[in-house]
Amino acid sequence: MLTLNEIRNLVQEELDRAEYVEYPEQLFEPVRYLIGDGGKRLRPVLALMAYNLFHDDITPAIKSAVGIEIFHNYTLLHDDVMDDAPLRRGVPTVHKKWNNNVAILSGDAAAIVSYKLIEHCEDKYLRKVITFFNQMAMDICKGQQLDMEFETRNDVTVDEYIRMIYWKTSVLLAGSLRHGALIAGAPEEIYNALYDFGGCLGLAFQLQDDYLDVYGNEKSFGKQIGGDITINKKTFMLIKALENANDEQRAELQNWITTKHFDRNEKVQAVTELYNAIGVREMALAEIANYIVQCKEILRNIPIEEEKKSVFYEMITTLEGRNH
Amino acid sequence: MLTLNEIRNLVQEELDRAEYVEYPEQLFEPVRYLIGDGGKRLRPVLALMAYNLFHDDITPAIKSAVGIEIFHNYTLLHDDVMDDAPLRRGVPTVHKKWNNNVAILSGDAAAIVSYKLIEHCEDKYLRKVITFFNQMAMDICKGQQLDMEFETRNDVTVDEYIRMIYWKTSVLLAGSLRHGALIAGAPEEIYNALYDFGGCLGLAFQLQDDYLDVYGNEKSFGKQIGGDITINKKTFMLIKALENANDEQRAELQNWITTKHFDRNEKVQAVTELYNAIGVREMALAEIANYIVQCKEILRNIPIEEEKKSVFYEMITTLEGRNH
Numbered sequence: 034m035l036t037l038n039e040i041r042n043l044v045q046e047e048l049d050r051a052e053y054v055e056y057p058e059q060l061f062e063p064v065r066y067l068i069g070d071g072g073k074r075l076r077p078v079l080a081l082m083a084y085n086l087f088h089d090d091i092t093p094a095i096k097s098a099v100g101i102e103i104f105h106n107y108t109l110l111h112d113d114v115m116d117d118a119p120l121r122r123g124v125p126t127v128h129k130k131w132n133n134n135v136a137i138l139s140g141d142a143a144a145i146v147s148y149k150l151i152e153h154c155e156d157k158y159l160r161k162v163i164t165f166f167n168q169m170a171m172d173i174c175k176g177q178q179l180d181m182e183f184e185t186r187n188d189v190t191v192d193e194y195i196r197m198i199y200w201k202t203s204v205l206l207a208g209s210l211r212h213g214a215l216i217a218g219a220p221e222e223i224y225n226a227l228y229d230f231g232g233c234l235g236l237a238f239q240l241q242d243d244y245l246d247v248y249g250n251e252k253s254f255g256k257q258i259g260g261d262i263t264i265n266k267k268t269f270m271l272i273k274a275l276e277n278a279n280d281e282q283r284a285e286l287q288n289w290i291t292t293k294h295f296d297r298n299e300k301v302q303a304v305t306e307l308y309n310a311i312g313v314r315e316m317a318l319a320e321i322a323n324y325i326v327q328c329k330e331i332l333r334n335i336p337i338e339e340e341k342k343s344v345f346y347e348m349i350t351t352l353e354g355r356n357h
Numbered sequence: 358m359l360t361l362n363e364i365r366n367l368v369q370e371e372l373d374r375a376e377y378v379e380y381p382e383q384l385f386e387p388v389r390y391l392i393g394d395g396g397k398r399l400r401p402v403l404a405l406m407a408y409n410l411f412h413d414d415i416t417p418a419i420k421s422a423v424g425i426e427i428f429h430n431y432t433l434l435h436d437d438v439m440d441d442a443p444l445r446r447g448v449p450t451v452h453k454k455w456n457n458n459v460a461i462l463s464g465d466a467a468a469i470v471s472y473k474l475i476e477h478c479e480d481k482y483l484r485k486v487i488t489f490f491n492q493m494a495m496d497i498c499k500g501q502q503l504d505m506e507f508e509t510r511n512d513v514t515v516d517e518y519i520r521m522i523y524w525k526t527s528v529l530l531a532g533s534l535r536h537g538a539l540i541a542g543a544p545e546e547i548y549n550a551l552y553d554f555g556g557c558l559g560l561a562f563q564l565q566d567d568y569l570d571v572y573g574n575e576k577s578f579g580k581q582i583g584g585d586i587t588i589n590k591k592t593f594m595l596i597k598a599l600e601n602a603n604d605e606q607r608a609e610l611q612n613w614i615t616t617k618h619f620d621r622n623e624k625v626q627a628v629t630e631l632y633n634a635i636g637v638r639e640m641a642l643a644e645i646a647n648y649i650v651q652c653k654e655i656l657r658n659i660p661i662e663e664e665k666k667s668v669f670y671e672m673i674t675t676l677e678g679r680n681h
Contacts, residue, residue: 055495060502111465115458134439134505137461141435142498144468149491152484159483160476167473171379174466178384181458 034341035085037078043091044077047099053146063127063139064146067106070122076209077102083213083227086341093153094216097162100150101209103143104166108173108205110140115181144170154216161215169208176201189267191276195236203235223335230331230345237324237352243268244317245355247305253355259301265290269320274313282307325349358665359409361402367415368401371423377470387451387463388470391430394446400533401426407537407551410665417477418540421486424474425533427467428490432497432529434464439505468494478540485539493532500525513591515600519560527559547659554655554669561648561676567592568641569679571629577679583625589614593644598637606631649673 054061077098084094113126114136128136154162179197183189210231214224245254246261247270261268289304328349372392378385401422408418437450438460452460478486503521507513534555538548569578570585571594585592613628652673
């Protein structure tokens with residue numbers, strides 16, 4: 034088995050070759066820019082981890098795995114336009130550095146590049162590869178659609194929220210694992226189990242992000258605490274708080290949500306205190322723990338040698354380690 | 358052989374079923390809106406005409422052909438955002454009726470719907486279907502990229518222009534024919550010839566559009582004459598004029614191009630007179646005739662029964678009939 038770092042280096046080498054660049058080069062320049070600024074390459078690494086369960090040599094799967102990374106970057110290009118985000122990984126987003134049209138069109142080109150890359154597999158797997166990829170891509174669109182709809186809704190339930198983040202972020206992690214296992218020739222039972230594992234892991238990860246935005250350590254979290262609170266983002270924390278608040282707490286929370294002029298620190302502190310009083314912290318930790326238990330359960334039941342699973346258990350450990 | 362109208366009705370029935378709509382419906386509403394406002398369904402009709410050359414029953418190919426129509430509409434959704442076009446087929450464009458984000462995301466979803474539909478074919482054709490579709494999709498992106506780049510360039514050559522319109526509009530017509538023939542089991546020689554035929558036909562059609570914008574009959578053309586002249590669009594007409602003008606003519610043309618305040622009719626009349634003097638009218642007609650000759654030549658050489666080709670010859674006749 035290769036280490037995560039060995040896999041990541043192989044992915045990076047393939048990305049650095051940028052074989053997808055054709056004439057006119059300007060069409061692909063924003064994709065190179067976005068991909069060049071780093072990122073953990075989590076999705077292709079997951080795909081190749083899954084492939085590596087069945088083959089020592091992962092070379093035949095690298096192009097296909099890189100297709101998933103490029104697909105991920107396509108969604109970032111378009112999402113950043115839709116969210117009008119100024120920065121991504123600390124540098125100006127493509128639509129800020131160039132303009133919206135460049136981000137839209139280069140995003141479209143990146144999506145096609147990813148479709149061209151993921152089909153690097155044996156013929157016998159091709160139909161499933163395409164079907165799964167389409168489903169995954171569509172789920173991500175649906176997640177983004179719900180995310181946008183939720184912005185103007187005040188009655189989003191936890192179930193709806195979980196579905197949204199599942200589609201928007203978990204499905205691509207799940208699909209990466211499934212993709213790698215599928216093109217490695219894994220039996221259906223195993224690639225489906227890996228899909229479920231990735232879905233749970235993604236949910237745990239996203240819920241932890243919601244949690245850390247309130248209770249995290251600024252240094253290890255890497256972002257300013259309270260960002261979601263400041264913009265009234267309907268995360269698990271806020272939805273649960275509104276659901277479980279008493280009348281007085283709800284009125285106070287609504288007041289913070291609707292107030293246009295406020296002191297950031299004061300708002301973050303006040304809302305955090307409300308979360309504490311309502312018990313949202315414990316609810317979030319229980320929910321995350323619940324998904325982690327599910328992850329471990331799924332992993333335990335996958336019929337492959339235990340020692341091969343260690344790298345997947347490691348991912349859970351890393352996730353648990355973020356909690357502080 | 359089915360008539361064009363019979364084929365068009367079958368396409369329309371499949372589109373009306375809108376089986377691609379899933380939860381959340383708002384994601385697909387703009388696609389239904391855009392598709393619902395009509396259009397000639399030229400691309401799926403071409404695909405099914407090609408399929409019909411080999412099979413009397415075109416039912417197995419309808420979903421796949423409709424995938425091409427939805428792909429076409431996806432490109433319209435994004436192009437209209439990039440061009441900030443207010444109207445499409447006489448009704449407000451999606452980004453005007455809703456907003457840019459809706460047009461971007463629904464366009465993305467439409468692209469995935471089209472990928473889901475085009476794969477309705479026998480397994481043995483799947484890899485070629487996907488490879489060809491990706492190439493076609495990428496060529497369209499490249500065409501749009503060049504189109505945008507040309508807006509700010511003053512040295513575009515006729516060859517560059519032809520390549521741009523070939524990618525942006527002809528490749529999808531060519532690819533539709535090839536797709537239909539491929540999934541019908543046509544030999545490579547025939548689906549490639551149909552691709553070439555579609556490419557030539559598309560170029561003739563686009564060049565004729567350029568020509569008719571200057572020399573057309575407003576009633577039969579369906580648009581106000583001189584639209585391209587008014588906005589200095591770098592069509593075949595303008596590029597050829599700049600290439601062949603003498604110093605005095607070029608100075609006058611440049612003057613009209615750079616003048617910000619002008620009377621529309623006066624500008625259209627003056628530029629048309631310059632085109633007349635430079636001989637652009639004859640150059641355009643010769644170029645169109647050249648592509649039509651090529652279309653006929655390709656068609657004649659395709660090894661299928663002549664009577665089956667009549668519907669394709671009809672398309673050329675229709676094209677020739679537009680010239681007045």
